[in-house]
Amino acid sequence: xxxxxxxxxxxxxxxxxxxxxxxxxxxxxxxxxxxxxxxxxxxxxxxxxxxxxxxxxxxxxxxxxxxxxxxxxxxxxxxxxxxxxxxxxxxxxxxxxxxxxxxxxxxxxxxxxxxxxxxxxxxxxxxxxxxxxxxxxxxxxxxxxxxx
Numbered sequence: 001x002x003x004x005x006x007x008x009x010x011x012x013x014x015x016x017x018x019x020x021x022x023x024x025x026x027x028x029x030x031x032x033x034x035x036x037x038x039x040x041x042x043x044x045x046x047x048x049x050x051x052x053x054x055x056x057x058x059x060x061x062x063x064x065x066x067x068x069x070x071x072x073x074x075x076x077x078x079x080x081x082x083x084x085x086x087x088x089x090x091x092x093x094x095x096x097x098x099x100x101x102x103x104x105x106x107x108x109x110x111x112x113x114x115x116x117x118x119x120x121x122x123x124x125x126x127x128x129x130x131x132x133x134x135x136x137x138x139x140x141x142x143x144x145x146x147x148x
Contacts, residue, residue, distance in 0.1 A: 009061040009074060017075060021066060028062040031055075089130055090138045095119070098142070111138055 010017055013027040033039065035055035037048075064070045098107035098119065107119045115135025119142050132139045 007057070007061075008078070009065055012057050012061040013065065015065075021068075024062070024065050028058060028066075031058045032062075088139070089141045091140045093117075093140050093142055095142055107142075109140070111136060113138065117142075 010019075013024060013031065015024050015027045019027075032055065035051045035058060037052050037055060064074050093109055095107060098109040098117075100107055105120060109117045109119075111117060111133040113133060113136040115133045117131045117133055117140055119129065119131050130139050130141050
């Protein structure tokens, strides 16, 4: 797993991160029976297609969460993503104070650790977005400030 998945795999199974493997297996089995393509009767309806997609989603979640190592890795990546998104804001910076890189089409602002914050909002319409440093755990809130 290179990147944190977009969907919460525990939510896909209707489970909790504190559930045991046996509890996860039970949830998986119930959902697999409910959405298995063979149980859908070979229908070509949108309901059947939706059921197949749900089955594949449930199966993918189970494959990751049933293995101790991949579950641990998933949990770590999920936690790191949560901290990055929901972590405390260490500073506020005005978009006008950031450096615009025309080639990369991104605003940058240097962090005290030597890393940097990057934001790709060209016109400043995305106000109050929180971005994390690419090197450390600091985060900043980017605002569009009008200097008169």
